[in-house]
Amino acid sequence: MDKGRPQHIGKLRNRHKDWIFAYLFIAPLMIGVTTFTLIPIAQSFYYSFTKWNGVQTPVWTGFGNYIKLLGDAVFRQEFFNTFCYVFISVPVSLILSLIVANLLNAKIRGRTVFRVIYFLPNVTMSVVVALIWTLMFNSQFGVINDFLYKLFEIRPSWLTDPGLIMAVVIVVSVWSSVGYNVVILLAGLQNVPQNYYEACELDGAGAISKFVHITIPLVSPTVFFLTITSTINAFNSFDLVFMFTTNGAGPTRDAIRTIVYGIYETGFQFFEMGYASAKAVVLFFIIMLITLIQFIVQKKWVHY
Amino acid sequence: MEQMLKNGIWKRKAGKLLTYACLLLGVYVMLVPFIWMVFTSFKTFSEAMRVPIQWLPDTFNLQNYQKILSMNIGRYYKNTIFITVFITAGQLLIGSMAAYAFARIRFPFRNALFGLLLCMLMIPSQMTLIPKYAMCGRLGLVDTLWGIITPNMFSVTVTFFLRQAFLSLPSELEDAARIDGCSRFRFYWEIAIPLSKSTLVSMGILASLYAWNDLLWPTIVASSDKTRVLSVFIAAIKGEHNNKLPLLMAAGVLSVLPMIAGFIVGQKHFVAAIATTGIKE
Numbered sequence: 001m002d003k004g005r006p007q008h009i010g011k012l013r014n015r016h017k018d019w020i021f022a023y024l025f026i027a028p029l030m031i032g033v034t035t036f037t038l039i040p041i042a043q044s045f046y047y048s049f050t051k052w053n054g055v056q057t058p059v060w061t062g063f064g065n066y067i068k069l070l071g072d073a074v075f076r077q078e079f080f081n082t083f084c085y086v087f088i089s090v091p092v093s094l095i096l097s098l099i100v101a102n103l104l105n106a107k108i109r110g111r112t113v114f115r116v117i118y119f120l121p122n123v124t125m126s127v128v129v130a131l132i133w134t135l136m137f138n139s140q141f142g143v144i145n146d147f148l149y150k151l152f153e154i155r156p157s158w159l160t161d162p163g164l165i166m167a168v169v170i171v172v173s174v175w176s177s178v179g180y181n182v183v184i185l186l187a188g189l190q191n192v193p194q195n196y197y198e199a200c201e202l203d204g205a206g207a208i209s210k211f212v213h214i215t216i217p218l219v220s221p222t223v224f225f226l227t228i229t230s231t232i233n234a235f236n237s238f239d240l241v242f243m244f245t246t247n248g249a250g251p252t253r254d255a256i257r258t259i260v261y262g263i264y265e266t267g268f269q270f271f272e273m274g275y276a277s278a279k280a281v282v283l284f285f286i287i288m289l290i291t292l293i294q295f296i297v298q299k300k301w302v303h304y
Numbered sequence: 305m306e307q308m309l310k311n312g313i314w315k316r317k318a319g320k321l322l323t324y325a326c327l328l329l330g331v332y333v334m335l336v337p338f339i340w341m342v343f344t345s346f347k348t349f350s351e352a353m354r355v356p357i358q359w360l361p362d363t364f365n366l367q368n369y370q371k372i373l374s375m376n377i378g379r380y381y382k383n384t385i386f387i388t389v390f391i392t393a394g395q396l397l398i399g400s401m402a403a404y405a406f407a408r409i410r411f412p413f414r415n416a417l418f419g420l421l422l423c424m425l426m427i428p429s430q431m432t433l434i435p436k437y438a439m440c441g442r443l444g445l446v447d448t449l450w451g452i453i454t455p456n457m458f459s460v461t462v463t464f465f466l467r468q469a470f471l472s473l474p475s476e477l478e479d480a481a482r483i484d485g486c487s488r489f490r491f492y493w494e495i496a497i498p499l500s501k502s503t504l505v506s507m508g509i510l511a512s513l514y515a516w517n518d519l520l521w522p523t524i525v526a527s528s529d530k531t532r533v534l535s536v537f538i539a540a541i542k543g544e545h546n547n548k549l550p551l552l553m554a555a556g557v558l559s560v561l562p563m564i565a566g567f568i569v570g571q572k573h574f575v576a577a578i579a580t581t582g583i584k585e
Contacts, residue, residue, distance in 0.1 A: 019412065021488050023403040026417065029402035030327070032458030037424050041434035047434060054438065094541045100330060103323050116571050123567040125517035125536045128556040131339045134542075135344060135549055140528050144339055174334070177307050180578060187579040207319055236430045239519045239535075246543045260520075267434050268524055280431045287428055299488065 029213065044284075047277035054273045065278035075279065077254055078262040085170060085258060086234040093174045094226060097181035098219075102211055105189045115186070117181035126176065130243030134159060159244070162255035168258050169240050181226055188222030189215065198282045220302045228294055235287050236260055259283045343555035345369070352550045360503070368554035373376060376529070377537070377558060384516060386535040387452045389517040392508050394457030403466035403494045418467075421460045433524065440525055451525040452533065456515065465580060469503035470496055483533045506577035509570075516563055534559040 014179055048065055050058035069075050099120065136143050137158040146154045158164050205213070215289050216223075236261045245253040247262070258265055258267075259279055267276030326468050340359075344352055345368055347361040405411070406418050435456055437446070445451035473496060481491050497504070519535040527536050538555055545551055 018488070022409040022411040022414075023494075025401040025405040025409075028398045029421075029458055032398065032455075033421065033424060034459065035439060036436055036455040036458060036566050037427060038336070038430060040432035040439060041427060043435035043438070044431055054434075075317065075322065080407050103327055106320075106323055108320075108327070112571070114327055114331065115575065116568065117334050119571075119578075120334060120564065120567070120576070120577075123513060123563045124560045125519070125535050125538070125563070127517075127519050127535045127542075128341075128560050131542060131552055131556045132341045132485075135340065135553065136337055139547070141353050141355055143336065143357060144414070146355075152323060152545060160525060175337075179334075182580075185576055185580045232364075232428065236428045238430070242523075243539060243542065245392065246546070263430060263433060264520070264524070273434050273438075277434050280434065284428065284431045288426075 010011045044280055046279050047274050048281045050274040050277075051272075052274040053271045053279075054267075058274060063275070065275050066272070066282075068275065070257055074254075074257075075259075075262060078257050078259045078289065081256060082258040082260075083236060084166060085173075085237075085256075086231060089177075090227065090230050090234050093177045093181060094223065095231065096174065097178050097185055097226075098216070098223070099188060100178060101182045101185035102215055105215075106184060115179075118182055121176035122180050124176075126239035127243055129172060129176050130240050132167065133175075136246070137168055138147075142291065146169045147301070160252055162251040165244060165252050165255050169244055172240055173234070173237065177230065181230070184226060185219060185222055188219040192218045212272065217303045221304055224294075224302045226296050228291060231290060232287055235283065235290075238264065261285075335576040341553045341556055344550050345557050347550045349548065350431055355551060369552045370573040371551060372554045374559060377534075377555070379530070380532050380534050380537045383449055383531060384535075387522075387533060388451055388512050390453045391456045392511040394453065395459040395462045395496070395511045396504060396508055398457055399459055399462035399507070400466050400497060400500075401492070402468055403463045404496055406463070407467045407470035407553070408433075408473075408475075408496075421445075421463065425460050430520075445525070447531055449526065449531055452522050452531075456486055456518075456521070459507075459511065461581070462511065464508055465503055466500065479554060487531070502576070503580070505573055506580050509574055509577040510561050510581065513563065 018089050047058060049060060049062060051061050051064070052058035106116055137145075139155050139157040139159065140144055142158075148154050148156070149200075156164055158168050192215065196218070197210055200210050200214055202300070237258070241261045242258050242264070243257060260283070261282070263276045263279045266272050266279060309539060331576065346364040346366070348365065348367070351358065351361055406414060440451045442447050442454065443454075445454055478491055478494070481495060486495075517535060519539060522533050522536050526532075527540075532540070537560055538552075540550060541555055
């Protein structure tokens with residue numbers, strides 16, 4: 001008994017040493033996350049109840065900012081634009097990606113080359129992506145209108161027409177997100193056992209019915225994952241909107257301003273930090289709510 | 305029977321042809337914008353404004369590139385490389401340290417703390433922009449490159465995936481090393497890190513892509529000329545020279561070249577990096 005005791009204490013000491021080591025090792029991350037995420041989240045909520053220009057001390061205004069949001073036509077526009085952008089660009093991109101991934105999953109030559117090319121926009125900074133497409137969509141000497149003029153003799157002014165600019169932003173975002181989705185879908189498709197397809201072929205199924213009855217159900221967890229992440233990303237996207245609004249006149253800007261753009265403008269151009277924080281809090285709850293709904297609905301269509 | 309077989313073969317051939325046709329159409333759509341950017345960057349102002357459009361420049365002249373190079377782009381390049389290196393190194397070092405502790409050491413509140421971190425994955429970073437900016441102001445980081453770097457050095461995603469990698473190391477390995485007198489730190493640095501190289505490379509790629517390409521945070525925290533990074537530079541010259549398309553394209557080509565070159569050389573690693581983040585298990 002006596003002999004066992006020092007050993008026990010030694011073990012305990014060792015364990016304490018381990019604890020200290022562990023806390024030291026997680027300390028940098030925990031301090032960083034606390035400083036730049038945890039505290040800021042709490043502050044976001046606090047500032048959203050204040051009037052604050054970023055310099056003086058915030059003045060408590062209760063629900064003032066939120067009441068103002070309800071009657072704010074600009075915010076209503078931002079809200080509407082954000083939903084329009086998210087609910088068109090995400091499904092379109094996912095459907096296209098599924099088709100491309102399915103085509104690439106067949107036994108074809110040069111899969112790597114295709115994948116590299118489709119993925120190219122994802123390594124290109126979105127600022128430059130926007131730049132390229134302002135050139136493509138230029139009404140006079142852009143490739144797209146050159147093509148449209150030859151076919152239909154029309155030259156829509158994509159970049160300055162408030163009715164068209166949202167379509168441009170959506171097209172560009174789809175163009176730049178397909179490659180990412182394809183890479184992840186291909187990883188998911190690789191897990192589908194080949195003999196499922198063979199069995200289906202024996203039953204005389206064609207390519208489309210194989211796609212609908214085997215591929216889609218079996219990659220549905222991956223599709224679900226992508227739906228969640230790309231919806232969140234779409235709600236948060238800023239770069240494209242920012243780039244397509246520079247030099248844009250009022251109506252063009254209003255046609256694509258999103259909530260995140262609104263946060264930027266209200267907070268860092270108008271210096272109404274309290275009001276901008278209220279927008280951020282609303283965005284946060286929208287994202288939470290949409291994610292929650294997706295998790296509930298997934299039970300209906302995701303097969304594990 | 306033979307007829308059916310023949311039909312089947314034809315059908316399959318037609319299907320394959322259709323597959324290639326669709327994929328090539330996709331390639332066309334993906335590549336034309338890039339090609340157009342490169343060609344335009346070599347054009348003169350008037351060549352770029354010709355109607356109907358002209359694909360190739362009359363001569364490949366370098367004047368747009370010369371003009372961009374005279375615009376201090378060297379400094380923006382240096383700034384971008386600086387923030388990319390430090391953000392990436394910071395995320396990997398800080399993330400791997402925490403990941404090692406979370407994966408391989410039992411300590412009080414381990415699971416609670418890790419759970420807290422995972423919750424933070426769901427917080428959109430846009431939500432914290434304003435307080436984060438205020439925080440940087442208090443720390444004296446506004447309008448410095450460290451203002452771009454510091455808040456971006458702490459990545460829960462990187463920690464999460466490195467923890468997965470460290471969890472997969474056999475525990476016998478660590479036990480044996482420890483009995484031989486190997487310290488926790490040595491095991492982390494000399495065994496765990498080298499054995500998880502592929503995950504580290506993947507995470508490094510994602511971190512540097514993000515650092516190189518991000519616009520919103522640098523625009524807010526450091527956009528003066530001395531702290532400007534390439535993305536902010538592009539946004540700024542687009543504002544100033546909205547109509548000088550060839551000039552803008554030259555700037556665009558120069559800004560994306562390093563990442564695209566890196567991607568083409570190491571595409572396998574890039575694809576692996578993306579695929580890891582997409583797999584939930």
